[in-house]
Amino acid sequence: MDQIAPPAEPVQVIRIERGDQGGPPWEQRMVAVLRTRQLKWRTEEAYRGWGRRFARWLGDKPVEEAGGDDIRRYLEHLAVEGKVSASTQRQALNALIFLVRETLGRDPGDCTGYRPGRATRRIPVVLSQRECQALFAQLPDHHRLMAQLMYGAGLRLMELLRLRIQDVQFEQGIVIVRQGKGGKDRVSVLPESLRAPLMEHRERLRLLFAEDRRADLPGVWLPPAVENKIPTAGVQWAWQWFFPSRQLAIDPRSGIQRRHHIQDAALQNAVRKAARAAHLSQRVTPHTLRHSFATHLLAGGADIRTVQELLGHADVTTTMIYTHVLNRPGLAVRSPLDNL
The missing domain is CATH 1.10.150.130 (Tyrosine recombinase, N-terminal domain)
Structure with a gap:
């Protein structure tokens, strides 16, 4: 697996669009x-x-x-x-x-009565387990580990990228998602098959952490509530990103140059390329892995309420969409063609 530690030459800085204070x-x-x-x-x-x-x-x-x-x-x-x-x-x-x-501090008044946009409820794209394996086989080592954890724990892309060292708990066998969609925390399962490679990955991160501390870099970004309560948390090991970028980046709000997590586009591009290389017929994105996680759990007999909790859905009807992509949604139905 690729080393995470930065190269010996001067560290490059990703120039993310600066978060200015606004124009007008x-x-x-x-x-x-x-x-x-x-x-x-x-x-x-x-x-x-x-x-x-x-x-x-x-x-x-x-x-x-x-x-x-x-x-x-x-x-x-x-x-x-x-x-x-x-x-x-x-x-x-x-x-x-x-x-x-x-x-602007003004009452917008009545905004109702407009024509609603088109209502869409698409059936999610789901890979078979064989297709998941084919996709993983085409990914570089560091991206493969991320994709496997996303599939294995049912994470959204930004939930994966925002994981901190303390959020992957090997002793308990869980992954903690903090401030997920809707600002809610939840717990998901840590795949047993990823325990060893994730622990190896974490140990390599200690080298990068040591390099950053020797370089006296500012700490990683923290939620304001944490930063106000624990100002030094950004330079503490537990708060470091579990999937940090190799390069430094400019914080879009403060303008501080610091270590950020891997950019979402990096994994998105890697998954698209891997899907083409694996000759998959569907349009595959990282979110397809979350869809596949849910569908495979339901197909394996998992209770839908359990899957709902693992996915972090507020309403079980959102989780129900995955029953429509199973081989036998609802009652077992056999095609009449198979009886000829």
Whole structure:
């Protein structure tokens, strides 16, 4: 397996787009409120992005003068001309309500009555166990370990990348997901077959940790609540990323150069290439591994409530979608062709 420790030459720095304070006054105010509320960076990116698109759509009308009728007409525009899904439309609504109510301090009024976006409920793409093995065989060692853990524990991509050293607990045989979707923590299973390679990986990380401490690098990023309570946690072993990047990165909010976790695009690209190399016919992404985890558990007889907890679904109806991709969803049905 590739070594994690950085090369001897000067460490490269990934130039992530700097998290500026916003351009126009409304965006600067939005950034200030978002960061005061300690919302995630991706939420900030999404909300600011919708704010900019809304501002362009408004044309000459200032964002500060926009109200519920403007929001309603913009959502209608997204559905009719943009052909967006209902979920995308809801995200836009949430962002614009936040902009008007929380940022500008105005009542947006009635935003209902717009045409809803297209409702989609797609059957998830699921690999067979043989196809999972073929995919893993085509991945480089470090990406293979990540993909296997994602499949073996049913993790979302960002849940995998945000794992800390303390979150992979070998004695208990569990993986702790902190601040998953909806801001909830949960526990999933640590695959027994990955115990040895994950422990070896962790030991190699000690070399990188030692290098960073000798270089007196700033600590890793911490949730604001943790940073306020334990200011030195960022340089403590337990809080280091379990899958750190080889290169340093610029923190998009503070501008601090520090060690970040591996970028999501790196694993996404690796999985796509591996799927092509394995000659898989489906469109495969890292999230396909989570779908496969759930479906294979249900096919093996696992209780759907247990699978729901492992996936972190708030509603069991979300988990039920995986019953539709089993060979015998609901009652066992045999094709009439097989009786000829």
